[in-house]
Amino acid sequence: xxxxxxxxxxxxxxxxxxxxxxxxxxxxxxxxxxxxxxxxxxxxxxxxxxxxxxxxxxxxxxxxxxxxxxxxxxxxxxxxxxxxxxxxxxxxxxxxxxxxxxxxxxxxxxxxxxxxxxxxxxxxxxxxxxxxxxxxxxxxxxxxxxxxxxxxxxxxxxxxxxxxxxxxxxxxxxxxxxxxxxxxxxxxxxxxxxxxxxxxxxxxxxxxxxxxxxxxxxxxxxxxxxxxxxxxxxxxxxxxxxxxxxxxxxxxxxxxxxxxxxxxxxxxxxxxxxxxxxxxxxxxxxxxxxxxxxxxxxxxxxxxxx
Numbered sequence: 295x296x297x298x299x300x301x302x303x304x305x306x307x308x309x310x311x312x313x314x315x316x317x318x319x320x321x322x323x324x325x326x327x328x329x330x331x332x333x334x335x336x337x338x339x340x341x342x343x344x345x346x347x348x349x350x351x352x353x354x355x356x357x358x359x360x361x362x363x364x365x366x367x368x369x370x371x372x373x374x375x376x377x378x379x380x381x382x383x384x385x386x387x388x389x390x391x392x393x394x395x396x397x398x399x400x401x402x403x404x405x406x407x408x409x410x411x412x413x414x415x416x417x418x419x420x421x422x423x424x425x426x427x428x429x430x431x432x433x434x435x436x437x438x439x440x441x442x443x444x445x446x447x448x449x450x451x452x453x454x455x456x457x458x459x460x461x462x463x464x465x466x467x468x469x470x471x472x473x474x475x476x477x478x479x480x481x482x483x484x485x486x487x488x489x490x491x492x493x494x495x496x497x498x499x500x501x502x503x504x505x506x507x508x509x510x511x512x513x514x515x516x517x518x519x520x521x522x523x524x525x526x527x528x529x530x531x532x533x534x535x536x537x538x539x540x541x542x543x544x545x546x547x548x549x550x551x552x553x554x555x556x557x558x559x560x561x562x563x564x565x566x567x568x569x570x571x572x573x574x575x576x577x578x579x580x581x582x583x584x585x586x587x588x589x590x591x592x593x594x595x596x597x598x599x600x
Contacts, residue, residue, distance in 0.1 A: 299327030299362065300547035306394035307331045307385060309372055309434050312342075313349035314505035315453060316398035318535035320354050322543040323394065324363025331385055332358065333370040335401070340369070344401045349506060372399050372430040378437045385441065392441040394546050397480075398453040399430040402473065403507065412468035420469040427473030431480060439488075446492025449551055450484060451542055452477035454499050457581045458558050463589070478558045485556030494551055497558040500538035501580025502531055530596040531583045537561045537572040544568040576600045 301323060308320040312334035320332045332354045335342035351367040358365025370381050385392055402423040407415055431452065442448040454477035456465065461478065465471040481497035488495050504519055512522035516534065523530045541564030545551050548568075562579035564570075571577050583599035586592040 301363075301394075301543070302327030304328045304393040304546075305331070305385065305389045305391050306396065306546075307333070307381075307392060307438060308396040308398060309333050309370070309430075310396075310398035310400060310453075311354045312336045312351055313346065313354075314398075314507065315500055315503060315535045315538050316396070317349065317354045317357070318539035319396055319398060319451075319453075319542045320365065321357045321361050322536070322539035323396075323546065324358035324365055325361040326543050326547055327363055328394065328546075329364040329366065329389065330355075330358045331366045331368055331381070333368050333372070333381060335369065335371050337367070337369050342401060344404060346507065372434050373425055375433050375437065378433055382438050382441055391445060392438060393445070393448050394451070395435070395438050395442055395449070396451045396453065396542065397431040397434055397477070398451075399434065400427055400453075402426040402470075406467055406470055408466050410467065415467075415469065423469045424473055428476045431477060435480070435484065439484075443488065443491045443493050448488075448493040449546055450481070450488065450493070450495040451545075452481045452484075452495070452497040453538075454478055454497055454558070456499055457560050460581050460585060481558060482556045489552075489555055492552075494555045496545060496551075496554045496556075498538060498542060498545075498561070498564070499558065499581070500535070500561045501533050501578055502529065503538070504532045504534050508532075527596075528584070528588060531578050531580045531599050533561060533576075533578040533580060534573045537565065537578065540570045541565065541568070544570060 306323045306328045310316040311320040311332035320330045323330050332351050334351045338350050341347045355365030355367035370377050405423045455474045478497050481495045484495040514522045538561040541561050565577045579599045
């Protein structure tokens, strides 16, 4: 292990690593030297209900290996407990350890109906969203944490959307609000369960994420993402998935990571703490911008939050 590869010899599972933050997190853990099991439902042979065939777990695994780690793609539906048990048994058999667990499971954007009353939302649609964003996390933690806690120092990352302060606001949809507040409480409560075993649970949120799906929605690519600001001015504070991924890798490699136990951290907060930047050299603070300017009425340019 060197300062360039502080996670060499460590084993990570990134659940939900097909695209977006999950893919970037897997790659950054690989760049730090980790062996990374990347899971999801979209493979080169099968596409999930999200319907994006261009992003696959095999593609993510190749990026992990290309970054200097070892990427291992394992097709897994994390709502199927038996599939998760098979996955964890394989990690135990092949590695005999699990040091980092990242619950980045979601895939519910296609189900969202913004500005719709709870009782006007089709019940099965809302419950499916909670399955994808909450139940999948619970299943994965229940099955994988017994392997992680065998060694002190293991860490669980819950990934969500929004800081506790921001999420005091209504998140515009009953089911989305529940789904994105749940990981905050999961990290808090699991932090209590893990503390006595020398392990840590942390929730981390990106800001306004320039995921592949978001870029497509605005009709831009990462190279020209600023063209979307004319359509959505708040997109000026957007961040690439690399930003939150660098934060996850920094916490995972931090010998003092236990100080974050039970907390929820943002990518901007972690950037200030650990001194990294987004891929373009900026340091966005999207949640600060939304609280101060968008909802707080502060007269400040977006550049103050980059």
